[in-house]
Amino acid sequence: MKIKFSFLVLFLCTLFYTLSAQKVDTIRILSPSMKKEIKNVIILPQDYEKNKKQSYPVVYLLHGHGGRYDSWIKETQPRLPELATEWGMIFVCPDGSNSWYWDSPVDSSSRYETYISQELTDYIDKNYRSIASPKGRAITGYSMGGHGALWLAFRHPDLYGAAGSMSGGVDIRPFPHSWHMKDYLGSYEKNPEIWEQHTVINQLPYKAPTGQLALIIDCGSSDFFYEVNQRLHEKLLYYRIPHDYIIRPGSHTFSYWKNAIDYQLLYFNKYFKSL
Template identity: 55%
Template sequence: MKRSIYLLPLLFFCFKLNAAYVDTVNVYSNSMRKDIKTVVIRPQSYSTARKYNVVYLLHGYGGNYSSWVKDAPQLPAKADEMDAIFICPDGGFSSWYLDSPVDSTSRYETFVATELVQYTDSHYSTAAGREHRAVTGLSMGGHGALYLAIRHRDIFGSAGSVCGGVDTRPFPKNWNMAKVFGDPVTQKENWDRNVVVNQVDHLKNGELQLIIDCGTGDFFLAVNRELHQKLLDLKIDHDYTERPGAHNKAYWGNSIDFQLLFFKKYFDRTTAKI
């Protein structure tokens, strides 16, 4: 027993970069009347005497609250490097992070942009204000992150997408989307109104700091290129990158490092040391 006590400080020192606190909590959604599991990663420096920036990470179709930690195991070390809190909520199997116009039990826009942010700010030592919050995600979560940030610019100051499904309309029979958007023929307006590529019409330059990337072998490459071109046409500043890779965890497990660096620079520019 004594031997274990003496070994623990050595192990802590050797793995200091991975010393962040990783917890799973239940966050109650009043809009959906259920608990939603959420992974919370706090940096090793965490103290209630300080205030921390927050990055929300949204998983893809078929994933859950634990997907980001599994696919990007470097996240605890990144939380330490950024001195920030990461929040990874369960976004449902195929919610696309909407308040569904056809399913009143699927209210993931309300949950993430309102209920989860309120929970995070009331339970952790976070810095208040949009300039202290960023949101990104992969695939379905990439759609969700941009969709939520554009619609809630008072909540998020920066947003990203990793191989995101930023226009769902070319894929009407895929990923159970009809259960969320409605019938693609008879309820076409639901699809047109709720895709990211059309949401950017409401965005003005400088309102959000945006980073978007997609692999050159990804089936979402064409819709990401379309979004990039539309942002250029609207003269909305953004970072856009294509790099070799497909729609898989190898790609987003690597890409998230670049997105987090982008967010760190955003936080450093817009906030004084807390």
């Protein structure tokens, strides 16, 4: 009896692992602009294969500096497969290297804006049952990824209907010697105009009509990016651009982002459902 029970437990555990593993894939996608393959984690809702006629909204999740394509699921929020099923969303976690998600003006081999907002989105829409319009597409990230999400959303309002940032480096100018940014922009001292052009806060007012892009910004009150997020919030208010702005106790940590993503997915779900 004990042997049969143990076998049953082992079988159920194996079955659960198999079903869970089917929802998460790591795929390589060719970037013609960079002439190399980029790794991406794709997370599908559990009912994706059953509901052949259903299309799903897609949330692009960008990692921070020093991270990679699997940082979201390994370090930030291991429950992403469950959340994909709970919210009925596809999650796409691309590798952004340390690029800050720019097309670098000084390094032609680093073109992550083109990759994510053209090559990757095209691939996802052609190979998955995504809602292939801004109404079904959101982007967010933490730290460098928060900068990247707003950078891409502000510059490509035809692609993203909603965007978020968690502890984002939304103004890079106070940090001219940090996080390898000068490798992609040149030094601030020699290239101040390039730095002015490649920071999120200077993209305001963005090209989309006021209110078209749904925005949520979150930053801990003890974060070293708190002041730049506060300035972004004030500039959004100045231009009367609607947005949710969340300040909570916390700093620049994975535990903060693990909590923050819950607020952002709730916000994105309300956006998707409202259309």
